[in-house]
Amino acid sequence: MKAGSNLETVLSTGHFAVTAELGPPRGADPSVVEKKADHLRGAVDAVNITDNQSAIVHMSSLACAAILVKRGVEPVMQMTCRDRNRIAIQSDILGASALGIKNVLCISGDHHSLGDQPGAKKVYDIDSTQLVAALKRLRDERCLLGSDEEVAGTVPLYIGAAANPFAIPHELRAQLFKKKAIAGADFAQTQCVFDVAMFADWMEKVRSLGAHASCRILAGVIPLKSFRMARYMAENVPGIVIPDSILKRMEAAPKEKAAAEGIRICCEIIRQVKDIEGVAGIHIMAIEWEHRIPDIVGQAGLLPRPS
Ligand SMILES: Cc1cc2nc3c(=O)[nH]c(=O)nc-3n(C[C@H](O)[C@H](O)[C@H](O)COP(=O)(O)OP(=O)(O)OC[C@H]3O[C@@H](n4cnc5c(N)ncnc54)[C@H](O)[C@@H]3O)c2cc1C
Numbered sequence: 001m002k003a004g005s006n007l008e009t010v011l012s013t014g015h016f017a018v019t020a021e022l023g024p025p026r027g028a029d030p031s032v033v034e035k036k037a038d039h040l041r042g043a044v045d046a047v048n049i050t051d052n053q054s055a056i057v058h059m060s061s062l063a064c065a066a067i068l069v070k071r072g073v074e075p076v077m078q079m080t081c082r083d084r085n086r087i088a089i090q091s092d093i094l095g096a097s098a099l100g101i102k103n104v105l106c107i108s109g110d111h112h113s114l115g116d117q118p119g120a121k122k123v124y125d126i127d128s129t130q131l132v133a134a135l136k137r138l139r140d141e142r143c144l145l146g147s148d149e150e151v152a153g154t155v156p157l158y159i160g161a162a163a164n165p166f167a168i169p170h171e172l173r174a175q176l177f178k179k180k181a182i183a184g185a186d187f188a189q190t191q192c193v194f195d196v197a198m199f200a201d202w203m204e205k206v207r208s209l210g211a212h213a214s215c216r217i218l219a220g221v222i223p224l225k226s227f228r229m230a231r232y233m234a235e236n237v238p239g240i241v242i243p244d245s246i247l248k249r250m251e252a253a254p255k256e257k258a259a260a261e262g263i264r265i266c267c268e269i270i271r272q273v274k275d276i277e278g279v280a281g282i283h284i285m286a287i288e289w290e291h292r293i294p295d296i297v298g299q300a301g302l303l304p305r306p307s
Pocket of ligand 1: 107192
């Protein structure tokens with residue numbers, strides 16, 4: 001075992017893993033995080049804490065992940081390259097490890113111009129693949145970037161990366177994923193899947209590159225809450241593809257039943273991706289819907305979780 005986290009145990013023992021996203025609050029009240037964590041306890045194997053998602057300031061992922069550890073719920077701390085240089089990132093990782101955080105997801109981060117601080121200075125000192133490689137070196141050789149001197153103690157990390165099977169250029173997506181696997185990603189969580197055929201096509205390319213052998217893939221899913229949300233995502237979020245058939249189902253659902261239809265579609269997608277060779281789990285990104293996740297996991301036939 002590399003880090004001995006629950007997520008690593010579930011994946012390495014061949015169970016189909018379930019993770020879900022917890023969005024930190026735009027404020028300093030820890031009870032908001034605790035309440036969301038309590039909804040997710042027992043329903044998932046680990047909980048991802050987003051890092052200033054949409055480039056909007058929220059409580060830090062490090063602080064939220066530490067709150068979860070204290071509450072007995074395993075976090076996956078998300079870490080973007082957008083806001084910190086290599087000194088700050090490595091310092092936060094050492095601090096996170098000291099606080100008992102074992103899973104880290106390395107990502108670029110949404111562009112700062114999209115968020116609530118468009119004047120912020122973007123950092124991108126290292127990119128997400130370099131971050132994966134840096135964390136692997138820190139864990140396996142106990143060395144920081146640019147140094148051969150060992151740090152004190154071990155830094156047990158289970159290292160994750162994001163993958164987007166749907167962004168352009170499509171023909172490069174499997175190769176870009178392979179680069180992260182070679183850099184040392186132990187697991188990957190994908191952008192949300194609505195177009196299962198397109199995702200299956202990407203998985204086929206990933207398998208032909210052998211990239212799924214060392215890096216376990218968790219397919220991302222988002223339960224749609226309304227037709228408005230579905231149309232907004234389809235039209236405005238780059239890298240998200242929603243087939244017309246799903247848009248039509250959401251449009252046809254009466255307003256008060258749209259959320260239930262969104263959950264039904266999400267569970268259908270989970271069942272379909274579960275059957276694709278090389279998919280090791282799912283990652284549910286239910287925006288401000290953490291309390292609905294146990295129901296989604298149950299409806300998808302994925303409860304109880306392995307203990
Ligand atoms: C599961 C998941 C969780 C996320 N959580 C957060 C979050 O907490 N906070 C947040 O702000 N954002 C988050 N995002 C958004 C994400 O960081 C952005 O969508 C970002 O644009 C892609 O992140 P990445 O790490 O996959 O990017 P990368 O793989 O680093 O790629 C960034 C961009 O550069 C391109 N690229 C990369 N390498 C090359 C190359 N060699 N040649 C040419 N082009 C290249 C990619 O195609 C992509 O467009 C999340 C996304 C996912 C899928």
